Amino acid sequence: MNKNLKEQVLRSSGVNVLKCMRCGKCSGTCPSYDEMEYHPHQFVYMVEKGDIETLMKSESIYKCLTCFACVDRCPRGVQPAKVVEAVRLAAVRQQDGNRLSADQIPSLLDEDLPQQAIVTAMRKYAK
Amino acid sequence: MQRIGVFVCHCGTNIAATVDVKAVAEALSHEPGVVISQDYQYMCSESGQNLVKDAIKEHKLSGVVICSCSPRMHENTFRKAAASAGLNPYLVEIANIREQCSWIHKEIATATEKAIILGRAAVAKVHLNTPLTSMESPVVKRALVIGGGIAGIQTALDIAEAGFDVDIVEKKPTIGGKMAQIDKTFPTLDCAACILTPKMVEASQNEHITIHSFSEVEEVKGFVGNFTVKIRKKARYVDETKCTGCGLCTEKCPMKKVPNEFNMGLDNRSAVYIPFAQAVPKVATIDPNYCMMLKNGKCGVCSKVCSVGAIDYKQEDRIIEEKYGAIVVATGFDPIKLDKYDEFAYSQCPDVVTSLELERLMNAAGPNGGTLLRPSDKTHPHTIVFVQCVGSRCDDSKGKPYCSKICCMYTAKHAMLIREKYPDTEVYVFYIDVRTPGKNFDEFYRRAVEQYNVHYIKGMVGKVTPKSDGKIGVQASDLLSNEQLHIDADMVVLAAAIEPDKTARPLATMLTTQMDTNDFFTEAHPKLRPVESATAGIFLSGACQGPKDIPETVAQGSAAAAKAIGLLCKNSITCNPCVAHSDELKCNGCSSCEKVCPYGAITYIEKEFRMPDRTTAIRRVASVNPAVCQGCGACTVACPSGAMDLNGFSNSQIMAEVDAICK
Numbered sequence: 001m002n003k004n005l006k007e008q009v010l011r012s013s014g015v016n017v018l019k020c021m022r023c024g025k026c027s028g029t030c031p032s033y034d035e036m037e038y039h040p041h042q043f044v045y046m047v048e049k050g051d052i053e054t055l056m057k058s059e060s061i062y063k064c065l066t067c068f069a070c071v072d073r074c075p076r077g078v079q080p081a082k083v084v085e086a087v088r089l090a091a092v093r094q095q096d097g098n099r100l101s102a103d104q105i106p107s108l109l110d111e112d113l114p115q116q117a118i119v120t121a122m123r124k125y126a127k
Numbered sequence: 128m129q130r131i132g133v134f135v136c137h138c139g140t141n142i143a144a145t146v147d148v149k150a151v152a153e154a155l156s157h158e159p160g161v162v163i164s165q166d167y168q169y170m171c172s173e174s175g176q177n178l179v180k181d182a183i184k185e186h187k188l189s190g191v192v193i194c195s196c197s198p199r200m201h202e203n204t205f206r207k208a209a210a211s212a213g214l215n216p217y218l219v220e221i222a223n224i225r226e227q228c229s230w231i232h233k234e235i236a237t238a239t240e241k242a243i244i245l246g247r248a249a250v251a252k253v254h255l256n257t258p259l260t261s262m263e264s265p266v267v268k269r270a271l272v273i274g275g276g277i278a279g280i281q282t283a284l285d286i287a288e289a290g291f292d293v294d295i296v297e298k299k300p301t302i303g304g305k306m307a308q309i310d311k312t313f314p315t316l317d318c319a320a321c322i323l324t325p326k327m328v329e330a331s332q333n334e335h336i337t338i339h340s341f342s343e344v345e346e347v348k349g350f351v352g353n354f355t356v357k358i359r360k361k362a363r364y365v366d367e368t369k370c371t372g373c374g375l376c377t378e379k380c381p382m383k384k385v386p387n388e389f390n391m392g393l394d395n396r397s398a399v400y401i402p403f404a405q406a407v408p409k410v411a412t413i414d415p416n417y418c419m420m421l422k423n424g425k426c427g428v429c430s431k432v433c434s435v436g437a438i439d440y441k442q443e444d445r446i447i448e449e450k451y452g453a454i455v456v457a458t459g460f461d462p463i464k465l466d467k468y469d470e471f472a473y474s475q476c477p478d479v480v481t482s483l484e485l486e487r488l489m490n491a492a493g494p495n496g497g498t499l500l501r502p503s504d505k506t507h508p509h510t511i512v513f514v515q516c517v518g519s520r521c522d523d524s525k526g527k528p529y530c531s532k533i534c535c536m537y538t539a540k541h542a543m544l545i546r547e548k549y550p551d552t553e554v555y556v557f558y559i560d561v562r563t564p565g566k567n568f569d570e571f572y573r574r575a576v577e578q579y580n581v582h583y584i585k586g587m588v589g590k591v592t593p594k595s596d597g598k599i600g601v602q603a604s605d606l607l608s609n610e611q612l613h614i615d616a617d618m619v620v621l622a623a624a625i626e627p628d629k630t631a632r633p634l635a636t637m638l639t640t641q642m643d644t645n646d647f648f649t650e651a652h653p654k655l656r657p658v659e660s661a662t663a664g665i666f667l668s669g670a671c672q673g674p675k676d677i678p679e680t681v682a683q684g685s686a687a688a689a690k691a692i693g694l695l696c697k698n699s700i701t702c703n704p705c706v707a708h709s710d711e712l713k714c715n716g717c718s719s720c721e722k723v724c725p726y727g728a729i730t731y732i733e734k735e736f737r738m739p740d741r742t743t744a745i746r747r748v749a750s751v752n753p754a755v756c757q758g759c760g761a762c763t764v765a766c767p768s769g770a771m772d773l774n775g776f777s778n779s780q781i782m783a784e785v786d787a788i789c790k
Contacts, residue, residue, distance in 0.1 A: 021520060023559040027604035029470065029589025033611040041606065073470050073589060077522035 001050030005090060009047055013086030017048040019076045026070035026080040036060040040070045040080040047083055056091040064088075129160035129254055132188045133246065134179055136170035136195035138225055143168075145229040147239040151194060154243045158250045162186050171201045179205065180212040190218045190253035194246045196225040215258035217704065217775055222249035244788055251787035255780045259704035264754040266352035266700055267452040270691050271296065273344055273634065276304020277323060277677060278669025278684040279457035280330050285688030286455075287335035291695045294337045294449060295330065296344055296358055298630065301406035303327055304459055308389065308483060310490040312677055313540040314571035320405060320492075327407040340408055343630070345446060347454070347637040348727070350755035351664030352700050354451045362442040364413035364421065365399075369437035372409030374401055376429035376438065385417045387494075391484045393502060394494035399429045399438075403492060411437070453691040454638065456648055456660070457668040457684065458631045462623040463518045463527065471517065471621055476593040477502040479619040482534065485541055499545065501618055504597065508617035511545060512601045513538050513556040514588045518624035520559070527624045527645060532674035534622035535562045539575040541620065546579040555582045555614060557603050565676070584612070591619055625674055639726050640665050648672050658687040662726070663757070666690050705775035706756035707763060709749040711736075713770035716747035720762035720771050728755035729762060 010017070026040035033039055038046065038060045046055055055061065061084060070080040105118055133155045137143035148166040156164035163186050167175050170193055182188060191214065193205050198221040206216035224242040232238035270286050272279045275297030283293045295302060307327075309319040330336050339358055346357040380397035387396040389403050398417040401409060411429075419426040420440055430438040462483050465473040473479045478501045480488065491497035501508050515534055518526035535558070542554045556575075561583070563569040575581045585606045592600040598615040605612050627646040635642045640660040641649040648667050651659040658667050668687040669680040694700070709720070711734065721729045732750045735743050749771070751762075763771045763778065772778055 019522070021559060022606070023516065023587040024585070024604035024606040025587035025589050027589070027606070027611060028557075028587050028602060030611070033604075039604070039609070039611075041604065042609075069589070075516070075521040075525050075587075077524060 002053060003050060005052045006047065006050040009052055009083070009086045009090055012089055013079070013082040015044075015079050015082050015086070017044050017078065017083065020044045020048070020078045021076055023075060025073050025075060026078070029069045029073045031067060031069065032063050032065050035063040040064075040084065043083045043087065044078055044080050047087070052087060052090065055087045056094070060084075061088040061091060129189050130162045130187055131158075131160045131190040131192060131250060131253055132179070132182045132186060133158075133161055133164040133192045133194065133250065134170055134175075134182075135164070135166040135224075135242075135246070136175070136193065137166065137168045138170075138196060138229075139168065142195070142225050142229040142242075145232055145235060145238045146224055146242045147235055148194075148242075150239050151224070151242045151246060155192075155194075155246045155250060158247055160190070160254060161250060162188070170195050171204055176204065176208040179208050183209060183212040183214050188214060190220070190256060192220050192222060192246060192249045192253055194222040194224045194242065194249070197221075197223045197227075215260075217259040218253065218256050220249040220253045220256065222246045247790070248784040248787040251783040252780045255777065255783055256775070259774055261701045261704045262753055263699040264350075264352050264702055266695060266697050267354075267450045268292070268695050269294070269449070269451050270453045270455060270695060271344075271354070271356055271449070271451040272455045272457055272668070274304070274457035274459055274628075274669070274671070275299075275302030275330075275338065275340065276457060276459045276669065276680075277306040277326070278459065278671075278680045279304070279455070280323075280326050281681045281684030282455045282457060282666075282668045282688045282691070283330055283336050284326065284333065285685050286691055286695070287333045289688075289692045289695075290335065291692065292335050292337070294339060294358075294451070296339045296342050298341070298343050299402070300341045300363065300400075300410075300412040301402045301408070302330065302338060302340060303403075303405075303407065305483075306677060307403065307405075308391075308486055308490075310486045310493075311540060311544060313536045314565070314567045316540065316544070324405040324407075327405065331407045338408060339447075341412060344634060344637065349450075350726070350728075350752070351662075352452045352694070352697075353754070354454055354664065356449055356451060356454070358447050358449065360445040360447060362415075362444050363410070364415070364418070364438065364440055364442045365411045366437045366439050366442075367408060367410050369435045370410040370433075371435060371437075372401060372406075372411070373434075374411070375432050375434075376411050377401060379428050379432045381426065381428060382417050382419055385414060390487045390494050391481075393484060393487055413438070413440075453664050453666065453694045455666045455668050455687050455691055456631075456634065456638070456640070456671050457687075458628045458634060458671040460625040460670040460674065461628050463626050465517065465621060465623055468517060468621075470590050471514065471588070471619065472591040472593055472599070473621060476591070476599060476619075478508070478593075478599060478617065479591060479621065481621050481623045482537055482541065483623075485620050489541075489544065499549065506617075507549065507552075509551060510553045510614065510616045511555070511618045511620060512588065512599075512603075512614060512616040513542060513554070513620045513622065515556065515558045515622045516587075516624075517621040519622075521624075527626060529645060529674065530562065531622075531624045532562070533625070533676045536565070536568055536571065536676065538620075538622055539563075539572045539581075542581040543571075543575045543579045546575075546581060553582065554579075555584060555616075557584050557586055557588050559585075559587060565678070586612075588619075625670070627671055631671055638662060638665050658683055658690055664694060702754050703758055704753075705758040705773065706753045707751045707758065707760070707771055707773050708753075709751060709766075710770045710772065711746075711748045713768050714746075714748040714766075715768050715770070716749070717767060718749075719765040719767060720749050723761045723765040724756075725759065725761065726755050726757050728752050728757070 064084040382398035386392040487493040519531040586604040588603040590602040601614040666687040
């Protein structure tokens with residue numbers, strides 16, 4: 001388990017995963033459940049265990065619709081969607097995670113596109 | 128000159144291991160007024176107490192300081208010892224050098240220093256102690272039970288059994304409470320009405336019990352042994368003494384579209400009604416919100432058909448006043464409202480019901496005569512989904528933080544009864560945990576699973592969607608198989624959390640008893656005084672103190688009765704002499720103390736004072752009723768002119784302690 005990564009996810013999400021009572025209502029309510037390899041309740045539990053790299057590698061982090069149904073219905077106020085978002089951010093921001101090289105950027109530039117979006121895209125999508 | 132004795136206890140090694148007790152005794156021997164200072168292994172033992180008694184006689188002590196455990200533990204022991212040696216018990220002071228010193232410190236040097244300081248403060252205080260005498264206050268030999276559910280009935284029956292008069296005040300037209308609405312009881316599956324109604328009848332026939340049904344407590348005054356209570360007997364527009372309960376009026380009443388609260392609004396009753404067949408008292412009540420005669424003066428059918436002339440449209444609320452020695456609160460519980468849980472579609476779909484509604488749907492006296500039918504189209508349900516923990520075990524913003532305790536068991540009961548009666552019905556129970564701590568409880572739950580093949584699924588329902596074909600879509604997670612389930616159900620049953628009855632909060636204010644943040648009454652001690660409130664003479668029975676099932680409620684009801692009987696047996700009670708008193712010359716009549724007093728012990732009186740120039744003046748001054756005052760000291764803090772003082776904890780004593788500590 002990667003303690004630093006766990007700490008980072010906990011801090012950026014602001015979620016206390018220990019509040020979870022393992023009822024599974026988040027996954028019971030999730031509209032993209034079948035699309036996800038790991039389900040909302042598993043995100044919360046795996047973050048508690050510190051098993052974050054597995055989640056970062058999974059497509060599940062991009063399958064969450066961020067519809068916040070789980071946040072709305074969680075009886076304990078755990079906010080699973082925020083945990084998913086934090087893992088997604090951890091994946092996007094990981095070191096040496098650049099998917100584009102700098103010289104590829106000029107050709108992608110578009111007048112309407114903000115600079116930040118290009119930088120984010122560099123980290124997020126291309127490989 | 129004071130002659131003070133100091134006694135330092137080792138408490139085995141509890142104190143002596145961390146505090147140099149000999150050094151403490153030696154240091155305190157030099158304090159002013161101390162004539163003897165010694166240590167001993169166990170001061171609370173017989174020989175330790177004898178040490179104190181002998182010293183009181185031998186040295187003619189005028190004050191005693193015991194350096195030992197918390198006064199909560201042994202203050203009484205040493206007070207009694209002092210009294211037996213002829214010293215007023217209130218001339219004994221305890222310096223707590225165990226809980227507040229040896230147990231919380233590790234270093235001997237600092238702990239010893241602190242023990243000496245605590246002892247010094249006690250010596251300084253005892254210099255100013257005055258002998259106090261406890262007063263006696265008479266006990267009215269009659270009890271009031273507020274709430275006529277199974278808790279209140281049990282308490283009343285037990286108090287009556289001991290030969291004391293008891294009044295039950297019940298806000299509904301009949302006693303019986305929630306248990307009367309329940310179909311069967313776990314874990315034995317006996318019929319609730321069959322075991323409850325004989326008790327209701329017993330209560331009504333007992334010569335010691337008076338039932339004030341359709342009545343509410345309006346005002347409570349007084350104190351332990353001597354409460355004065357005003358009870359509002361609400362107008363039921365029927366003369367209770369004449370009505371025979373024949374029910375003809377309820378049959379003939381033309382206004383038949385009134386939601387029947389006894390059946391949880393699942394069917395209708397008439398405007399004049401008897402809640403159910405075994406109601407006690409079995410008399411009719413007219414609902415003024417629906418009665419056409421009372422609303423617009425046109426009808427009068429019930430009056431015409433009543434052969435005994437019991438109908439009285441002119442009846443008004445009556446206030447009666449009674450005196451009681453003890454009051455037992457048995458206000459019970461209610462299921463929470465479910466409108467904020469939209470995901471379960473309770474407000475949208477009639478076939479999504481609460482468990483208490485299901486009780487009525489399955490009951491022979493219920494809306495369907497005991498046949499389980501969907502409320503919407505009166506067809507047999509073939510797939511039923513039970514959802515546990517609806518509003519229980521929640522974050523504060525989402526519901527109740529506590530476990531409602533009874534739901535696991537009644538759901539197992541419902542599931543089992545349905546599978547027994549309708550074996551073609553599939554029953555799913557979505558649970559987070561199954562909690563069955565009780566005699567024969569887990570066996571009962573296992574029977575539901577193993578014998579009746581109820582599908583228990585670890586997981587929670589996330590969404591309930593009524594469909595156009597009349598089915599109810601249930602989307603839930605199955606945590607063990609890690610999949611999302613989609614079930615087409617015919618009925619969904621929600622195990623709604625239970626909360627204290629809404630009348631409990633204003634009642635607690637009237638009784639000056641404490642409640643927790645969930646509005647459950649707080650017991651005097653969570654383990655050792657579970658049926659007493661912190662206010663003397665007020666006892667707690669049943670679910671008003673916390674979620675409880677029937678066996679526990681009955682046990683607590685009897686326990687509360689035993690406590691009440693213990694009080695009623697006495698001809699008089701000894702009051703704590705450490706009560707507040709006001710210095711009338713300093714009192715400026717500002718009412719600050721009266722406002723902060725949680726026990727209603729302070730009143731203001733107009734009193735004549737002789738002025739320096741030989742004239743007299745009438746002034747408004749505070750007067751403390753020593754029988755009601757519990758000695759909390761709130762008034763002494765609130766008083767801006769320093770007129771309020773507490774016997775045994777006077778302002779000068781506390782300042783002397785502070786001075787001694789800061790020396």
